[in-house]
Amino acid sequence: FKSCVTALVATLSLLGLSAASAAEPIVIKFAHVVADDTPKGKGALLFKQLVEQRLAGQVKVEVYANSSLVGDADEMQALLDNRVQLLAPSLSKFEKYTRKLQVFDLPFLFDDEAAVKRFQSREKSRELLRSMAGSGIYGLAYWNNGLKQLSATQALRLPSDASGLAFRVQPSAVLEAQFAAVGAKSVRLPFADVFKSLQSGVVQGAENPWSNIASQNMHSVQPYITETNHGVLAYMLVTNAEFWRSIPFATRSELENIIVEVTAVVNEEAEALNRRDRERVLASGSSKLISLSPEQRQAWREKMQPVWQAYEADIGADVIRAALTVNR
Numbered sequence: 029f030k031s032c033v034t035a036l037v038a039t040l041s042l043l044g045l046s047a048a049s050a051a052e053p054i055v056i057k058f059a060h061v062v063a064d065d066t067p068k069g070k071g072a073l074l075f076k077q078l079v080e081q082r083l084a085g086q087v088k089v090e091v092y093a094n095s096s097l098v099g100d101a102d103e104m105q106a107l108l109d110n111r112v113q114l115l116a117p118s119l120s121k122f123e124k125y126t127r128k129l130q131v132f133d134l135p136f137l138f139d140d141e142a143a144v145k146r147f148q149s150r151e152k153s154r155e156l157l158r159s160m161a162g163s164g165i166y167g168l169a170y171w172n173n174g175l176k177q178l179s180a181t182q183a184l185r186l187p188s189d190a191s192g193l194a195f196r197v198q199p200s201a202v203l204e205a206q207f208a209a210v211g212a213k214s215v216r217l218p219f220a221d222v223f224k225s226l227q228s229g230v231v232q233g234a235e236n237p238w239s240n241i242a243s244q245n246m247h248s249v250q251p252y253i254t255e256t257n258h259g260v261l262a263y264m265l266v267t268n269a270e271f272w273r274s275i276p277f278a279t280r281s282e283l284e285n286i287i288v289e290v291t292a293v294v295n296e297e298a299e300a301l302n303r304r305d306r307e308r309v310l311a312s313g314s315s316k317l318i319s320l321s322p323e324q325r326q327a328w329r330e331k332m333q334p335v336w337q338a339y340e341a342d343i344g345a346d347v348i349r350a351a352l353t354v355n356r
């Protein structure tokens with residue numbers, strides 16, 4: 029018997045496997061920067077739950093929320109080094125790898141969330157999932173959060189009200205240009221630093237969907253929130269291409285089926301979560317809601333829209349054209 033075991037171990041090691049590693053599950057570390065009770069946070073937990081039901085013993089998922097493992101500053105490098113295997117950064121955070129995704133940052137481009145979803149199902153968007161292949165980044169899906177609102181220490185009704193204020197931005201040239209267009213400054217800051225930067229006054233304003241405002245308690249330090257719905261916050265679920273290819277085919281297919289299922293749930297529930305959080309923020313009484321008249325909203329649009337043209341060459345006229353066809 030002993031010689032049989034020895035022979036088996038020798039054969040396994042010839043195949044590059046050890047008896048232990050043959051039985052060990054693949055570990056997927058899924059890191060993100062937001063709270064669990066947000067569209068992305070819930071999506072990550074649902075992914076973990078379904079993987080553990082359907083691929084028990086084969087794949088193990090560890091979810092790290094709130095920048096607890098890696099954050100905006102180092103997560104992409106961690107993915108490229110295969111220290112984490114799944115991320116879902118906002119589409120505004122891929123500037124180093126592609127400019128095309130900044131189409132999603134263009135202010136007032138999409139009329140509503142339904143238009144964003146329509147664009148994401150079109151061929152041009154599907155192509156963008158592959159736009160970072162050259163860097164070893166593989167896009168698996170689009171996950172949506174919601175439309176962004178402007179919060180500030182003072183009431184923003186007209187674009188001129190933002191003049192001179194500093195807004196926190198994600199690392200996207202388009203977002204910087206959007207604020208410059210209304211005479212405001214912008215400061216690139218990791219998501220984990222937003223609350224304290226608003227609290228300490230490093231910046232006076234920010235742009236976020238309701239779910240991020242509520243879950244980070246930003247309303248407690250932003251007395252005014254203007255419901256502009258001026259832009260989109262959406263994510264790309266990304267993995268390390270080499271890692272993904274290394275997963276045995278049947279397991280990878282099951283993971284991809286699970287991702288399709290989770291994506292549908294995230295994108296179906298995001299709007300309701302944002303509506304719930306809007307109510308929570310308003311019920312807290314700490315911020316005053318400013319609703320814009322159609323004329324006031326049009327004034328913001330007119331100031332910000334020249335950004336489309338300014339970034340057309342970076343993003344690609346074809347991409348912008350494709351996005352424009354989805355409004356109804």
Ligand code: LMR
Pocket residue numbers: 061062117118173198218219236240261
């Ligand atoms: C931000 O940095 O504001 C967002 O991208 C955070 C997030 O992941 O929702």
